[in-house]
C-alpha cells in the first residue's frame with residue numbers, strides 16, 4: 077500500500093476506498109450498482125484488515141451499518157441512487173436517532189443515465205432526512221471529503237452523506253495520499269431508548285429537533301469547504317460538484333476571473349456565502365447537475381437582497397435539468413450571461429463527431445447466454461399453446477434478464493425496480509387480466525426483493541407462474557455472488573428450499589440449453605394453478621462458458637443465404653456470434669459458446685453440432 081504524501085493515479089471510487097483505510101473504518105457494506113460497485117471490490121481485493129462485504133439489499137446494508145456505528149465503530153455504507161430508495165426507511169430513522177461511530181452513506185447518482193434506471197437526484201434525501209451531505213468535485217476531494225465526513229459524523233453524532241456521480245466516480249486523476257489512522261476495534265452499545273427507539277411521539281419530536289440541530293452544526297463545521305472568491309466582477313457564478321471542475325476549466329481557458337462560489341455542501345446549503353456573493357454582483361449563473369436545489373436556495377436568498385441580482389440557471393432553460401453538464405455547455409451558458417463570444421474548449425464538438433462514428437448495435441445477451449435460450453423456450457411454448465406473446469404479459473425485472481425486452485424477443489413488458497416483476501404481475505391478475513401473466517426475474521433479484529411478493533401471491537391464492545433465471549452471479553453489476561451462488565465464498569442458500577418454505581405449489585429446475593425439455597417445462601408452467609416456479613439454471617457464460625466443446629457450424633450448401641431465408645438466425649436470435657458476410661451467414665468461432673440454440677432454431681437444418689464426444693457437466697455449473 078502506498079504511503080502518506082505519495083501522489084498516485086486513482087479513480088474516484090479508489091480514492092474513497094483509500095479514504096476508508098486512512099479513516100480507520102472497520103466495515104464497508106453495501107449493495108452493488110453503478111457507479112459505486114468498485115469501492116467494495118477494491119477493498120475486498122486489497123490487503124487490509126477492514127471488512128468489506130456485500131449485503132443482500134441496500135436496506136439490510138444500512139441496518140448493518142447502523143448497528144456497527146451504534147456499537148461505536150466507523151462504517152461506510154454504499155449504494156446507487158435507486159438503492160437509496162430501498163434503504164430510505166432505515167436511513168431516515170437512523171438520521172433521526174443519530175450515530176455513535178462515524179457513519180458515512182456514499183451514494184452514486186447517474187446524471188445522463190449511463191447505466192439505466194431513473195435519473196434521480198439523491199441530494200433530496202439529505203434534505204428529507206435532515207442529514208448533512210458533502211458533494212466533492214474530483215477524486216482528491218472524494219478522498220479528503222470521505223475522511224472529513226467521518227470526522228463530521230462523529231463530531232455531530234449523525235450520519236453524513238457523500239454524494240458522487242457516475243462520471244466523477246470513474247474519473248481518474250492524481251491523488252495525494254494521507255496518513256492511515258488506526259482502527260478502533262473495541263465495540264460496545266449503551267441502552268439509550270431516547271435515541272435508539274421511536275416509541276412515543278415525544279421521543280420522535282426530540283429526535284427531529286436533534287437532527288435539525290446536527291445539520292446546523294455541520295454547516296458551521298464545513299463552511300470552509302464552500303469557497304467564495306469575490307473579484308469585483310458584476311457577474312458571479314455558483315457551481316457545485318463536477319460543474320465546479322468544468323467551470324474552472326472554462327474560466328482558465330477564457331482567462332476570466334469572475335466572482336464565484338464553490339458549493340461543497342448540498343445540506344446545509346451555505347446561505348451566508350450565497351448572500352455575500354449576491355450582494356456583490358448584478359447577475360448570477362448557477363451550475364449544478366440534475367435538480368435546481370442550489371438554484372432554488374439562491375433564488376430564495378436573492379428575493380431578500382436589496383440589489384436583486386438576476387439569476388440564470390434551470391428555470392430559464394439555460395442549464396438543462398435532464399442529462400449531465402459539460403465544459404462546452406457551461407462555456408455556452410457563460411457566454412450568454414456575459415454577452416461575449418468565447419473560443420471553443422479543447423475537444424468541443426467531439427461528442428457529435430463520436431456520434432457519427434458510433435456503430436449501432438442491438439442491446440442483447442452475450443453469445444451463448446442461457447437467458448437467450450430461456451426466452452426462446454418460453455416464446456416457443458407460448459406459440460405452441462396458441463398464446464400470442466404480444467397479448468400475454470411477462471413482467472421483467474432488474475439485471476441482465478431484462479434484455480428480453482429488446483429485439484428479437486420483446487418478451488418482457490416491464491422493468492420497474494428490484495423484485496417488482498412479481499408484484500406487478502399480481503396487480504395485473506387482480507385487475508382481471510387474462511391468464512397466464514408470467515413474472516421473470518434473476519437469482520440476485522429474487523434474494524434482494526423477490527421473496528415478500530411471492531409470499532403475498534401465495535397467501536392471496538393467485539395463479540402466478542414465475543420463472544427465475546438463475547445464472548449463479550449478479551452479472552450486470554460485475555459478477556458479485558449472491559446467497560444462492562454455487563461454489564461461492566459464503567454458505568449457499570438454496571432457492572428451491574426458500575421457495576418450498578414460502579408455500580409455492582411447485583418448484584422445477586431446468587437447463588435452458590436443453591430446449592425441448594425447457595419448452596415442455598414452460599408449457600406445464602403456463603397452465604398451472606397457484607404460484608408455481610420454474611428455475612432456469614445455467615451459469616453466466618461470461619464467468620463460466622457452457623461445457624459444450626463441439627463447435628457449431630453452418631453448412632453453406634443447406635443455407636439459402638441471408639436474403640433468401642425467411643427469418644434468419646441472426647434476426648431471430650440476435651446472437652453476437654452469428655454474423656453476416658455479404659449474403660452468407662457465418663458463425664464467429666472466437667465468440668461462439670457452442671450453446672446450440674441456433675442449431676435448434678435453423679428451419680433448414682443448416683446449422684449443426686456434432687453430439688459425438690460432447691462433454692456436459694452434470695449440474696450445469
Ligand code: SF4
Nearest residue numbers: 635641644645678680
Ligand atoms: S436460419 Fe439457417 S437457413 Fe436461415 S440464415 Fe441462419 S443458417 Fe441460414
Ligand code: SF4
Nearest residue numbers: 444651668671672674
Ligand atoms: S451456438 Fe449459435 S446461438 Fe449459441 S453462441 Fe454459437 S452462434 Fe450463438
